[in-house]
C-alpha cells in the first residue's frame with residue numbers, strides 16, 4: 546500500500562488580498578471587506594494588517610471601526626470578481642493534479658500521491674503551486690502537505706500567510722502533540738469545554754485518554770473520531786466530484802396559487818429545508834436564488850449575493866421573500882416556487898451560524914452581473930463538481 550500525499554491550498558485573506566492587489570494604494574493598510582462604518586453589518590474578511598488590531602471575520606463593523614486607526618480602508622464586497630479569481634485558481638490547481646476537491650471559494654484539497662517522480666519533493670510541488678498562483682493572480686496562498694486531509698489542513702494553518710508546511714508520516718505525532726485540542730475536527734463550542742474541564746489542553750493531552758473514556762465523555766461517534774484524529778488518523782480520500790453546487794427545494798402546486806400567504810409559507814418551508822441540509826453538511830452559501838414558474842410555464846430565476854455566507858433559514862427566507870416582493874409578480878398565478886443556496890464559503894472559518902445580510906444589499910445587482918456570477922459558479926462546479934443536486938420535492942397537502 547502506498548502512502549497518500551494530500552495537499553491543502555488555502556488563499557490568504559482571500560477577499561481582502563484581491564482588493565489590495567487590485568488597488569495598490571490599499572497595500573500595507575488595514576483593510577476591511579464588508580459593511581461601511583456607521584452601517585449595520587459585519588466584517589466579511591479583513592487584511593492581515595487589520596487582524597493585528599484584533600479585527601476578525603463576522604465582527605460587527607462598529608467594533609472593527611473602533612479598533613482600527615483612521616487610515617483603515619473599508620470596501621464593499623465584489624463577489625463576482627472574487628468568484629472569478631476563485632475559478633482561475635481552481636483551474637490552475639488542475640494543472641498540478643487532476644484530483645482537486647474544492648471545498649470553498651478559497652480552499653481546495655489535492656491528491657498529489659505519486660507525483661514526486663514527475664515534479665520533485667513535496668516541498669517542490671508546494672512551491673510550484675504557490676508560484677503558479679502568484680504568477681497568474683498576484684495572490685499568495687498557504688499550502689500544507691501531509692498523509693491525510695486533517696494533517697494537510699492543519700499544516701496549511703500552521704504558517705500563514707504565504708506558508709508552506711510539509712508534515713511527513715514520521716513527524717505526524719510530534720506535529721500534532723503541542724497543538725490546542727480545538728484544532729481537531731468536531732471539537733466545537735459544546736465539546737471543547739467538556740474536554741477542558743478534564744484539564745485537557747493539547748492534542749497530546751487528549752491522547753492520554755482511552756477510547757472508552759473519550760466515548761463516555763463525548764458519545765460513541767464523536768469520541769471515536771477524536772480518538773483517531775488525536776493520533777493523526779483521518780481520511781485521505783480526495784473526491785473531485787464531491788463539491789455540491791447547490792442545495793435547492795421547490796414545490797409544484799397541484800393548483801396555481803395566487804395567495805401571497807401560501808407563497809410566503811412555501812418559501813419559508815423551502816428555506817428551512819435548504820438551511821437544514823446546509824447545516825448538516827457544514828456548508829454556508831453566498832448566493833440565494835429564487836425560482837418561480839407562472840401559469841403557462843413562464844419561469845424566472847433571480848439571484849442575490851450575500852457578503853457573509855449563511856446557512857440560516859431566516860436569512861435565506863428573508864432574501865428570497867424580499868426578492869419576490871421587489872418584483873411586480875403579485876397576483877400572478879404561480880405554478881411552482883422554490884429557492885436555492887450556492888456559492889459556498891469556507892467551512893473552516895469560525896463565522897457564527899447566523900450570517901448577517903448587509904442592509905443595503907437588498908438591492909439586487911443587475912441581471913447581467915448576476916448572470917456572469919452564476920456562469921462562473923456553474924463553470925467551477927461543472928468542471929469540478931457533480932451536476933447540480935436539486936430536490937424536486939412535491940409538497941404534500
Ligand SMILES: [Mg+2]
Nearest residue numbers: 555556557651
Ligand atoms: Mg483562506
